[in-house]
Amino acid sequence: MEITKRFHRILAIYFQLQGRSVVKAQDLADRFDVSLRTIYRDMRSLEEAGIPIYGEAGSGYSLTEGYKLPPTSFTQEEILSLAASEKLMQKFVDPNMCRHFTTAIGKIRSYLRYSDKSNIMVLEENMWMSSPSALFNEKVPDALSVLFEAIAARKIVAMAYRAVDRDEANQRHIEPVGVYHEGNFWYFLAYCHLRETYRNFRIDRIEAIKLTADSFTKAHKPLSHYLERKEHNDLVTVRIRIDREFARYLQWERSYYGFLHDEKDGDHVIMTFHSHNMEQEFARWYLRFADHATILEPPTLKDAVRQILNKIHL
Template sequence: MDITKRFHRILAIYFQLQGKSVVKAQDLAERFGVSLRTIYRDMRALEQAGIPIYGEAGTGYGLSEGYKLAPASFTKEEILSLAASEKLMQKFVDHHMFLNFSTAIGKVRSYLRYSDKSNMMTLEENMWMSSTNFMFNEKVPEALSVLFEGISLRKIIQMEYRAVHRETANTRRIEPVGVFHESHFWYFVAYCHLRETHRHFRIDRIQKIMLTDEPFSRVHKPLNHYIEKQDAHPSIRISISVDKTYARYLQWDRMHFGFTSEEVSDQTVIMTFQSSNSIQEFARWYIRFADCARILEPDSLKDCVREILQNIKV
């Protein structure tokens, strides 16, 4: 059993090497749940099998340029996952990137047997994803693609960007670091030449975008550095008591507001949050279910909810 597991792991490592220019041993160890020493042994096994690997422990591994094996066959499960991923891409990326992905999937299809193509079509015909046009500005269908290109080529991007507090857009020259999806929207981190610092932007607020030929003016840290820095902002402890019957309806949104723990009793669920959202934002979320919940702390949240309710016009 262990020999079989090792064989499949070594094979998977080989495909990782084929798909990336450099693969770090630490990343492989975390992916397969084994020690670094095990990964080093697997690398030696690949080398002994005649696979031309360059690199060393502590830096990264890759295949010698130009080395490729014949395309591998796909399992039934892998083929169905390709069909599902195309539907997901249609929902979660902009139109320009979806067309590129769809073309790539079309090339993969050309290698499949007739029965495999038929299985893909059957699944596709019976999957439906709701439209999420609000993720992107329809007038800028290539925004995500341009950002990815700027990140990979390390080229400066020029864009027209309208911040939430502005009526009109202004021109920004940015050096994009990375892209992430959170709370139904796509965001990206970039060094902004206008503000002379790294900023977070939302993709649907881009009005125009263009990749320039100018290289980055500086070296940037990985994306997770800037996301963790944002998460380190001051937060406030919030505690609410929710009727047990209704508590389950909050579980989908509560993570966005810094949910940390809950205490369940016969009648209620006490939820605790360490929220970096504004009191105003949390209050407006709380009002959605205020008839079946009670604020325990802080008093500032209670005051904010009262103020909002007093200003309601009916």
């Protein structure tokens, strides 16, 4: 059993090496939940099997340039996941990127057996995704593609961006660091030359975008570095008590508002959240079910709800 497990791990490591330019030993150890010593031993096994691996201290492992094995066979589960991923791409990425993905999937399909192609067709006919129109500005259908290209090529982007508190867009030159999906929207973090600091932007508020020929002026850390710092600095802990019978209706939305966990409390459920925007976003969401809930903490959330209620004209 242990030998079989190790074989599958070594094979998975090889596919990681095939799919990435550089793979770090620590990332592999974390992925497979083993020690660094185990990863080093697995790498030696691959080298002994004739796989030309290049390793550099502090950088990682990579395959020698030009070395590739012929296309491998796919399991039925992997093949069906390709069809599902194409549907998800249609919903969550811009039309330009979706076209590229569809072309790539088409090339993979050309290697599949007839029965596998038939299975994909059956799955496609029985999957449906709602329109993704809210994710992108219709005037800029390729915004996500441009940002991905800029991140990969380390090129500055020129864009017209309309902030939530402005009626008109202003021109900005940015250095995109990374893109992330949160709630119902795509966001990206970038160094803004106008503000001379890092800012978060929402993709559907871009009104024009263009990749320039100018290279980045700074060396940026990975996206995770900035998001982790944002998590620590901006989060507010919120606890609310909700009628137990009503709480089940919130399970599809609560993750958008920073849901952490819940606990039963007699006829109620106590939910705990980490909120990024407590005074506006969370307070307005709370009003949708306020007649079935009580705010436990913080007191400032109660004040925010009262301020909204005082502005209501009936």
